Amino acid sequence: xxxxxxxxxxxxxxxxxxxxxxxxxxxxxxxxxxxxxxxxxxxxxxxxxxxxxxxxxxxxxxxxxxxxxxxxxxxxxxxxxxxxxxxxxxxxxxxxxxxxxxxxxxxxxxxxxxxxxxxxxx
Amino acid sequence: xxxxxxxxxxxxxxxxxxxxxxxxxxxxxxxxxxxxxxxxxxxxxxxxxxxxxxxxxxxxxxxxxxxxxxxxxxxxxxxxxxxxxxxxxxxxxxxxxxxxxxxxxxxxxxxxxxxxxxxxxxxxxxxxxxxxxxxxxxxxxxxxxxxxxxxxxxxxxxxxxxxxxxxxxxxxxxxxxxxxxxxxxxxxxxxxxxxxxxxxxxxxxxxxxxxxxxxxxxxxxxxxxxxxxxxxxxxxxxxxxxxxxxxxxxxxxxxxxxxxxxxxxxxxxxxxxxxxxxxxxxxxxxxxxxxxxxxxxxxxxxxxxxxxxxxxxxxxxxxxxxxxxxxxxxxxxxxxxxxxxxxxxxxxxxxxxxxxxxxxxxxxxxxxxxxxxxxxxxxxxxxxxxxxxxxxxxx
Numbered sequence: 001x002x003x004x005x006x007x008x009x010x011x012x013x014x015x016x017x018x019x020x021x022x023x024x025x026x027x028x029x030x031x032x033x034x035x036x037x038x039x040x041x042x043x044x045x046x047x048x049x050x051x052x053x054x055x056x057x058x059x060x061x062x063x064x065x066x067x068x069x070x071x072x073x074x075x076x077x078x079x080x081x082x083x084x085x086x087x088x089x090x091x092x093x094x095x096x097x098x099x100x101x102x103x104x105x106x107x108x109x110x111x112x113x114x115x116x117x118x119x120x121x122x
Numbered sequence: 123x124x125x126x127x128x129x130x131x132x133x134x135x136x137x138x139x140x141x142x143x144x145x146x147x148x149x150x151x152x153x154x155x156x157x158x159x160x161x162x163x164x165x166x167x168x169x170x171x172x173x174x175x176x177x178x179x180x181x182x183x184x185x186x187x188x189x190x191x192x193x194x195x196x197x198x199x200x201x202x203x204x205x206x207x208x209x210x211x212x213x214x215x216x217x218x219x220x221x222x223x224x225x226x227x228x229x230x231x232x233x234x235x236x237x238x239x240x241x242x243x244x245x246x247x248x249x250x251x252x253x254x255x256x257x258x259x260x261x262x263x264x265x266x267x268x269x270x271x272x273x274x275x276x277x278x279x280x281x282x283x284x285x286x287x288x289x290x291x292x293x294x295x296x297x298x299x300x301x302x303x304x305x306x307x308x309x310x311x312x313x314x315x316x317x318x319x320x321x322x323x324x325x326x327x328x329x330x331x332x333x334x335x336x337x338x339x340x341x342x343x344x345x346x347x348x349x350x351x352x353x354x355x356x357x358x359x360x361x362x363x364x365x366x367x368x369x370x371x372x373x374x375x376x377x378x379x380x381x382x383x384x385x386x387x388x389x390x391x392x393x394x395x396x397x398x399x400x401x402x403x404x405x406x407x408x409x410x411x412x413x414x415x416x417x418x419x420x421x422x423x424x425x426x427x428x429x430x431x432x433x434x435x436x437x438x439x440x441x442x443x444x445x446x447x448x449x450x451x452x453x454x455x456x457x458x459x460x461x462x463x464x465x466x467x468x469x470x471x472x473x474x475x476x477x478x479x480x481x482x483x484x485x486x487x488x489x490x491x492x493x494x495x496x497x498x499x500x501x502x503x504x505x506x507x508x509x510x511x512x513x514x515x516x517x
Contacts, residue, residue: 047162048162048176050170053173071202071303072172079172080260081260081263098377102305102307
């Protein structure tokens with residue numbers, strides 16, 4: 001993307017400046033959303049400096065990241081054994097009721113589905 | 123001018139964006155079991171459970187040493203807001219609540235106004251070995267490395283509380299550290315002890331472990347040490363002690379770290395969960411293998427030195443027995459006791475009679491005759507002390 005841009009830079013610099021701005025807004029949207037969660041933990045310092053683990057992309061991944069990563073790193077889920085959907089339901093319910101996770105009822109099922117997809121078993 | 127602006131800003135924007143793209147493209151493989159090692163702030167290479175908050179396990183090889191080095195002593199935090207630095211000039215330990223006079227003690231106060239006190243004690247996480255429960259349970263998936271033995275130096279909690287003047291009617295003493303929740307709805311991590319326990323002259327506030335200040339990740343500058351009790355009570359970065367005339371009602375005492383009531387070894391069954399649950403307390407009797415490590419191949423017809431560790435809540439280990447290949451239980455040799463709250467090392471010389479795969483079991487018994495169960499399970503994966511099994515292949 002950058003290469004194409006630089007080739008045409010002289011001719012269409014203003015057009016590209018605008019496109020670039022738009023691209024930044026679109027492409028970086030997930031990053032901005034992530035930052036919303038990060039801001040709630042802004043005073044935290046990373047004492048264990050490891051690259052962010054990455055959970056598989058599946059439906060519900062974004063809902064998981066937005067809601068669960070306020071308290072947990074992705075590694076916490078990566079470390080968990082596989083559980084039946086019912087168990088994941090109980091776990092997510094506990095996070096809402098006992099720890100006040102700000103998860104809407106509709107989103108809660110999305111997160112359960114995601115966890116069951118990546119860490120589920122019968 | 124404009125051009126310079128574009129030349130500088132646009133590539134920056136694109137670099138920022140490309141990084142996002144790169145991240146998406148370069149998803150690391152999703153690995154479930156392989157140990158990931160990490161060197162955290164002030165620590166040597168340890169097994170990474172989670173990075174935020176830090177939860178790090180001690181590799182088994184370090185248990186060959188009677189005192190677990192501070193640099194690899196296990197790390198367990200619940201809440202992700204941890205200070206990265208603590209300034210001793212301004213740090214104070216506050217004693218408040220049902221006391222004659224509230225105190226705010228500096229590190230210097232603790233070191234100069236109170237008699238120093240030392241004790242050797244094993245810190246074992248309540249969830250140590252959780253990953254071995256069958257069926258599996260959610261939570262930190264520790265192997266046997268969520269524990270460590272250290273010589274703790276500091277002051278007796280009793281001396282500090284007496285200096286504040288414990289007022290009559292005190293029931294619970296609560297302990298809070300500088301760690302904080304990332305969400306306002308998550309309860310701050312506060313633990314409590316009955317006042318009689320807090321005043322027993324053994325519970326202490328440590329400013330040193332193994333002769334050095336505590337590593338930040340192990341609770342610098344002060345850690346509550348509750349000998350014989352699970353490490354969930356050993357509050358790190360201890361900053362506030364509050365005396366209550368009533369039962370302390372905090373979440374981490376009333377809703378978490380609960381085990382079935384009146385059931386030894388915290389045992390229950392998946393299909394009939396215990397109805398009555400109570401806060402976890404002291405360590406059950408337990409023994410583990412340290413060496414050889416699992417999957418080691420040994421030589422048939424030759425002596426194989428097996429060693430491990432045994433411990434309990436302070437009654438003292440009376441014997442450790444080994445059963446090789448479903449054979450009779452025979453006594454292992456015990457090293458000298460280091461202290462009643464320390465672990466105690468055992469040795470057993472075993473000669474595999476022929477090539478094959480062997481199952482070795484270890485079982486400890488304490489001075490009160492308490493021993494380990496053949497099988498154990500509870501929903502939260504606490505207090506694991508099931509008889510350990512080591513499989514060795516002889517060639």
